[in-house]
Amino acid sequence: MRIIIDGFGGDHAPKAVLEGSRMAVDEYGVSIIMTGDKEQILSCAKENNISLDGIEIVHAPSVIPVDAHPQDIMTEYKDSSMAKAFELLNEGKGDAVVCAGSTGAMVVGASLMLRRIKGVRRATLAPIIPSETGCYMLMDAGANVECRPEMLVQFGVMGSVYMEKIMKIASPRVAVVNIGAEETKGRALELGVHAMMKDSDLFHFTGNIEPRYIPRGDADVVITDGFTGNVILKLTEGLGKMIGNALKDIFKSSFMGTLAGLLVLKKVKGFKKKMDYTEYGGAPLLGISKPVIKAHGSSNGVAFKNAIRQARDFVKMDVIGEITSSMEQLRQQNKERQNDGTV
Amino acid sequence: MRIIIDGFGGDHAPKAVLEGSRMAVDEYGVSIIMTGDKEQILSCAKENNISLDGIEIVHAPSVIPVDAHPQDIMTEYKDSSMAKAFELLNEGKGDAVVCAGSTGAMVVGASLMLRRIKGVRRATLAPIIPSETGCYMLMDAGANVECRPEMLVQFGVMGSVYMEKIMKIASPRVAVVNIGAEETKGRALELGVHAMMKDSDLFHFTGNIEPRYIPRGDADVVITDGFTGNVILKLTEGLGKMIGNALKDIFKSSFMGTLAGLLVLKKVKGFKKKMDYTEYGGAPLLGISKPVIKAHGSSNGVAFKNAIRQARDFVKMDVIGEITSSMEQLRQQNKERQNDGTV
Numbered sequence: 001m002r003i004i005i006d007g008f009g010g011d012h013a014p015k016a017v018l019e020g021s022r023m024a025v026d027e028y029g030v031s032i033i034m035t036g037d038k039e040q041i042l043s044c045a046k047e048n049n050i051s052l053d054g055i056e057i058v059h060a061p062s063v064i065p066v067d068a069h070p071q072d073i074m075t076e077y078k079d080s081s082m083a084k085a086f087e088l089l090n091e092g093k094g095d096a097v098v099c100a101g102s103t104g105a106m107v108v109g110a111s112l113m114l115r116r117i118k119g120v121r122r123a124t125l126a127p128i129i130p131s132e133t134g135c136y137m138l139m140d141a142g143a144n145v146e147c148r149p150e151m152l153v154q155f156g157v158m159g160s161v162y163m164e165k166i167m168k169i170a171s172p173r174v175a176v177v178n179i180g181a182e183e184t185k186g187r188a189l190e191l192g193v194h195a196m197m198k199d200s201d202l203f204h205f206t207g208n209i210e211p212r213y214i215p216r217g218d219a220d221v222v223i224t225d226g227f228t229g230n231v232i233l234k235l236t237e238g239l240g241k242m243i244g245n246a247l248k249d250i251f252k253s254s255f256m257g258t259l260a261g262l263l264v265l266k267k268v269k270g271f272k273k274k275m276d277y278t279e280y281g282g283a284p285l286l287g288i289s290k291p292v293i294k295a296h297g298s299s300n301g302v303a304f305k306n307a308i309r310q311a312r313d314f315v316k317m318d319v320i321g322e323i324t325s326s327m328e329q330l331r332q333q334n335k336e337r338q339n340d341g342t343v
Numbered sequence: 344m345r346i347i348i349d350g351f352g353g354d355h356a357p358k359a360v361l362e363g364s365r366m367a368v369d370e371y372g373v374s375i376i377m378t379g380d381k382e383q384i385l386s387c388a389k390e391n392n393i394s395l396d397g398i399e400i401v402h403a404p405s406v407i408p409v410d411a412h413p414q415d416i417m418t419e420y421k422d423s424s425m426a427k428a429f430e431l432l433n434e435g436k437g438d439a440v441v442c443a444g445s446t447g448a449m450v451v452g453a454s455l456m457l458r459r460i461k462g463v464r465r466a467t468l469a470p471i472i473p474s475e476t477g478c479y480m481l482m483d484a485g486a487n488v489e490c491r492p493e494m495l496v497q498f499g500v501m502g503s504v505y506m507e508k509i510m511k512i513a514s515p516r517v518a519v520v521n522i523g524a525e526e527t528k529g530r531a532l533e534l535g536v537h538a539m540m541k542d543s544d545l546f547h548f549t550g551n552i553e554p555r556y557i558p559r560g561d562a563d564v565v566i567t568d569g570f571t572g573n574v575i576l577k578l579t580e581g582l583g584k585m586i587g588n589a590l591k592d593i594f595k596s597s598f599m600g601t602l603a604g605l606l607v608l609k610k611v612k613g614f615k616k617k618m619d620y621t622e623y624g625g626a627p628l629l630g631i632s633k634p635v636i637k638a639h640g641s642s643n644g645v646a647f648k649n650a651i652r653q654a655r656d657f658v659k660m661d662v663i664g665e666i667t668s669s670m671e672q673l674r675q676q677n678k679e680r681q682n683d684g685t686v
Contacts, residue, residue, distance in 0.1 A: 179573040211577035215585040230522040234554035242558040260603035267593045
């Protein structure tokens with residue numbers, strides 16, 4: 001299997017990308033195609049003594065900045081390391097793309113250069129977030145600021161397939177974010193989705209989830225519009241940071257604290273590891289006709305390695321094929337309902 | 344000063360309400376009017392040996408259930424302890440209402456029985472939430488699921504007055520929740536609000552706040568629609584609960600953990616106290632022509648005492664008067680702009 005990786009995405013590129021690629025080649029036996037400025041990658045590998053065995057470099061002279069307009073990937077930055085990665089995937093030179101660059105540019109680039117799966121209205125960014133009891137998929141996490149009910153139904157279909165195939169969760173619980181458990185709560189969006197999801201047999205719909213119960217792990221696929229999803233993602237990160245600072249203050253600001261920290265080191269480390277979202281790799285871009293993984297911007301080598309593992313599983317489990325056939329079923333069902341006059 | 348309190352709101356009523364009232368009378372020198380079933384209140388006070396000095400009971404035979412339709416407070420439950428509290432406030436028998444009952448019924452009851460301040464389009468529930476560096480006001484936290492830009496501008500005016508007068512923050516930083524810092528980010532709501540707020544001289548508008556920075560305390564008044572606000576409030580509670588469980592697991596599940604806990608007891612307690620939102624009292628209902636405080640449903644005696652203190656300050660600092668005159672200024676400005684043809 002060949003994973004294509006954008007060598008210049010993320011805060012620690014290209015070094016962290018090289019480190020992650022090295023580990024992935026050694027541990028998973030995949031081969032890597034890395035895009036980006038060839039000279040820079042070679043000198044970075046040499047400086048850090050990273051062997052390029054199993055890593056092929058494909059030159060791309062520019063990098064799309066995180067603050068560039070996403071659409072610029074098709075024009076001003078069409079020779080960027082990100083655009084080149086999508087181009088190679090589209091040409092069949094590799095099986096999946098991993099990239100830690102700008103989310104907006106990735107969504108636009110993937111949607112336009114790789115196209116969407118038939119019937120999918122919008123590609124969605126779907127990070128996997130740790131919970132008290134495991135992890136959940138959040139979709140959409142920011143790719144589509146405003147959503148229509150039928151988009152959320154499609155998210156449910158795609159998220160369910162992903163969590164079953166990749167995270168090995170049997171019959172994933174799909175729930176819609178809402179401000180109350182009752183069917184009658186929420187905005188027009190939630191009311192509309194409820195009506196459309198409640199008799200779906202394509203996934204296991206468990207109704208509304210109140211945000212209070214998201215961290216407890218009451219659902220495996222948490223569905224909402226991209227604005228709300230982004231608020232959930234970013235607030236979770238912000239509160240995680242706040243707690244991290246508090247733990248630091250408790251354990252590191254005095255002799256007694258340091259001593260206490262030593263006594264519970266294993267527990268604290270275990271908690272930190274459990275809460276570390278990079279353990280799960282990156283966020284898949286679902287709805288695209290080829291596997292694309294968005295790695296976190298602050299990814300280190302291990303995070304890139306995990307994202308590559310996730311890309312490998314994405315290919316191996318044929319998630320795209322599964323989503324394609326589920327989307328076909330959804331389209332059939334909608335058609336039958338229209339003919340029945342029930343919609 | 345006389346504070347009216349709903350004797351039957353919250354999970355621990357009437358005992359916790361009585362305990363909080365007793366403490367408030369003794370510590371703050373206020374007098375209390377408590378509404379609810381007189382016999383039950385008297386026997387609860389007797390059983391728990393709580394003196395009723397300074398506490399007057401006004402009989403109300405029923406209680407509005409938390410799952411009742413909010414509008415029912417005007418019909419089926421117009422003799423409830425909550426409705427009676429608003430009635431007494433409206434008749435001038437007291438200066439403020441504190442209640443831990445259903446938020447929806449409170450918003451409806453207060454809006455219809457006490458009316459809104461002139462020009463205010465919607466009353467808003469505005470809890471005060473602890474942050475790393477202090478606390479912030481979140482508005483709207485769920486009273487108005489869908490909002491228009493002009494409503495959010497009014498929230499900014501009211502929240503700014505409250506945080507300045509009650510929390511003693513000079514020139515509170517008012518920010519709009521958004522998925523990016525740039526002016527061009529967000530939904531129609533955020534774009535509209537930005538245009539209306541950015542040259543307001545009625546409060547200190549600092550632009551967008553990304554949810555990641557809310558817990559860090561980057562704004563004193565955090566403005567958004569009631570759906571998003573409720574998500575922020577509830578997710579913060581849920582993550583807080585998750586962290587509480589993790590700390591328990593670290594410190595209480597083994598001998599070493601207990602030992603470590605003893606070493607850092609003061610720090611952990613300090614952190615817990617800092618994060619305890621009941622320290623700040625309840626959530627004011629802003630936009631109503633009289634002071635109304637929503638106490639948390641799970642309030643204990645101390646939480647009720649703090650909510651009563653908050654109600655006292657609300658009255659003492661004439662927050663209603665200040666909001667009324669700010670709203671008048673806002674109306675004048677809007678009128679002038681319309682005449683200038685700039686709107």
